[in-house]
Amino acid sequence: MRDRLYIGGEWRPPVKGGKIPVFNPYSEQVIHHVAAGTPEDVDLAVAAAKAAFPAWRQTSGSVRGMFLKAIAAKVRARKDELARLSSLNNGKPLAEALIDMQDVASSFDYYGELAADLDRERDCTVEVPDSAYRATMRREPLGVAGLIVPWNFPLVTTSWKVAPALAAGCTVVLKPSEVTPIVELELGAIADEVGLPRGVLNLVTGLGPDVGAPLTTHKDVAKVSFTGSNGVGSRVMAAASQGPKAVSLELGGKSPIVVFADADLDIATNCVVNGIFFNAGQMCSATSRLLVEESIAPRLIERVIAAAKALKPGDPLSSATTLGPLTSKAQYDKVLSYIARGKAEGLSLLLGGGRPEGLETGWFIAPTLFGDVPVSSPLWREEIFGPVLCMRTFASEAEAIELANDSDFGLVATVVTRDREKSERVADAIEAGLVWINSPQVIFVETSWGGFKASGIGRELGPWGLDAYLEVKHKARRLMPAA
Numbered sequence: 294m295r296d297r298l299y300i301g302g303e304w305r306p307p308v309k310g311g312k313i314p315v316f317n318p319y320s321e322q323v324i325h326h327v328a329a330g331t332p333e334d335v336d337l338a339v340a341a342a343k344a345a346f347p348a349w350r351q352t353s354g355s356v357r358g359m360f361l362k363a364i365a366a367k368v369r370a371r372k373d374e375l376a377r378l379s380s381l382n383n384g385k386p387l388a389e390a391l392i393d394m395q396d397v398a399s400s401f402d403y404y405g406e407l408a409a410d411l412d413r414e415r416d417c418t419v420e421v422p423d424s425a426y427r428a429t430m431r432r433e434p435l436g437v438a439g440l441i442v443p444w445n446f447p448l449v450t451t452s453w454k455v456a457p458a459l460a461a462g463c464t465v466v467l468k469p470s471e472v473t474p475i476v477e478l479e480l481g482a483i484a485d486e487v488g489l490p491r492g493v494l495n496l497v498t499g500l501g502p503d504v505g506a507p508l509t510t511h512k513d514v515a516k517v518s519f520t521g522s523n524g525v526g527s528r529v530m531a532a533a534s535q536g537p538k539a540v541s542l543e544l545g546g547k548s549p550i551v552v553f554a555d556a557d558l559d560i561a562t563n564c565v566v567n568g569i570f571f572n573a574g575q576m577c578s579a580t581s582r583l584l585v586e587e588s589i590a591p592r593l594i595e596r597v598i599a600a601a602k603a604l605k606p607g608d609p610l611s612s613a614t615t616l617g618p619l620t621s622k623a624q625y626d627k628v629l630s631y632i633a634r635g636k637a638e639g640l641s642l643l644l645g646g647g648r649p650e651g652l653e654t655g656w657f658i659a660p661t662l663f664g665d666v667p668v669s670s671p672l673w674r675e676e677i678f679g680p681v682l683c684m685r686t687f688a689s690e691a692e693a694i695e696l697a698n699d700s701d702f703g704l705v706a707t708v709v710t711r712d713r714e715k716s717e718r719v720a721d722a723i724e725a726g727l728v729w730i731n732s733p734q735v736i737f738v739e740t741s742w743g744g745f746k747a748s749g750i751g752r753e754l755g756p757w758g759l760d761a762y763l764e765v766k767h768k769a770r771r772l773m774p775a776a
């Protein structure tokens with residue numbers, strides 16, 4: 294496990310020498326310390342990224358793509374070890390961490406292809422109404438990108454930013470979450486192994502105010518891409534307005550899953566359970582509001598409870614475990630406080646509501662279900678970010694849509710019905726960046742990711758994710774007679 298900062302291709306101690314403890318959420322023990330970066334380290338990292346930018350932007354897209362594919366190959370080759378580090382520090386079951394590493398490799402491969410495509414697609418001409426002019430549009434990298442990520446999908450969220458940024462020709466300063474820095478630091482080692490030019494990728498671990506905040510105000514950072522909470526996201530946007538800098542925000546959610554009476558109940562159960570208990574519910578895309586048509590509510594709830602009870606909490610590194618602990622003590626306390634609030638409000642507790650039985654240590658919370666939750670309850674309106682599902686019934690399609698959209702957030706939604714036309718109507722009416730229809734939460738790197746309303750600004754993944762690191766230069770040439 295690494296404990297230094299990766300700046301300009303070297304592993305350096307932090308300028309002020311501070312350290313941050315890193316925990317294993319299963320043992321609740323400190324397992325490591327990483328460097329506590331400060332604004333001085335951010336200055337060094339940004340300077341390294343700035344120095345590397347002119348050469349990196351001139352490097353052809355196909356060569357940049359080769360580096361990205363080499364990173365993907367290294368991630369695949371080390372997937373077991375990386376997944377183990379991720380599981381150890383984040384608490385997610387090893388099988389889930391292995392899926393994460395496949396996603397990471399896919400991101401780097403995909404943007405490796407798009408980087409190569411940029412060689413052909415960088416310029417395009419636009420027909421203008423005056424034949425004396427020729428207009429050319431060129432896509433150019435923005436410059437140094439400051440990338441700030443959370444702790445729930447370590448290295449995945451990172452790859453959704455680092456891969457397109459490098460593909461576009463930007464250089465990067467990455468700030469991992471202080472909660473899960475261990476596996477993120479391995480990206481520096483991989484960059485080294487594939488011979489990525491020095492300064493193209495820099496990693497500074499540390500606390501948000503000490504490392505994240507200075508990145509958002511640094512004069513030499515052209516782009517800030519942030520994934521995290523709405524509170525910090527607002528601060529990031531306000532800080533970046535001083536540049537101003539280009540900003541992408543991937544924020545929270547309180548997403549609905551709408552199950553109609555004609556749904557296949559096996560599919561519905563699978564979508565509900567995976568949508569809230571995968572990664573112990575610590576997903577921005579968690580479908581934490583269940584809307585179920587009245588006539589099937591008792592049957593669906595019975596199945597959801599049975600499936601949730603079948604989840605096996607335990608050691609994340611054991612292959613038998615399907616529910617890990619929450620990643621941090623702070624998150625554990627926060628989720629428990631929402632559960633206590635639900636109980637105090639007199640909500641109908643249908644399942645869970647505390648620690649699972651038989652586990653003495655670890656920040657575990659049992660799958661929890663509240664029924665008939667009023668729309669005014671904070672449990673219905675606020676992002677809990679844990680294995681807590683809130684349920685309500687609806688009587689008509691119109692009511693389902695109204696309830697689904699009655700939220701400040703708009704990240705994702707799921708619709709379960711056998712009626713194709715109804716599913717299209719409802720998906721079109723729901724205000725969300727992604728709507729799954731009869732599907733668990735499948736994400737393809739070729740498609741878009743991002744939220745409506747308070748869930749964010751901009752899109753990651755797909756070609757939209759690359760555009761987030763490019764800007765357009767228009768060259769307008771007045772045609773001259775040949776000399």
Ligand code: NAD
Pocket residue numbers: 441442443444445446450468469470471499500501502504505506507509520521522523525526528529543544545546576577578676678704744748749
């Ligand atoms: P957080 O906002 O507390 O922290 C995110 C990152 O920002 C961390 O690296 C943190 O150190 C840093 N940070 C803290 N203060 C900062 C500041 N003043 N300036 C700049 N950076 C600062 O979020 P979290 O608890 O790590 O993650 C959970 C949140 O992330 C949830 O709200 C979740 O919905 C959201 N999330 C969103 C997506 C998405 O794609 N929309 C994906 C994953 C997580």
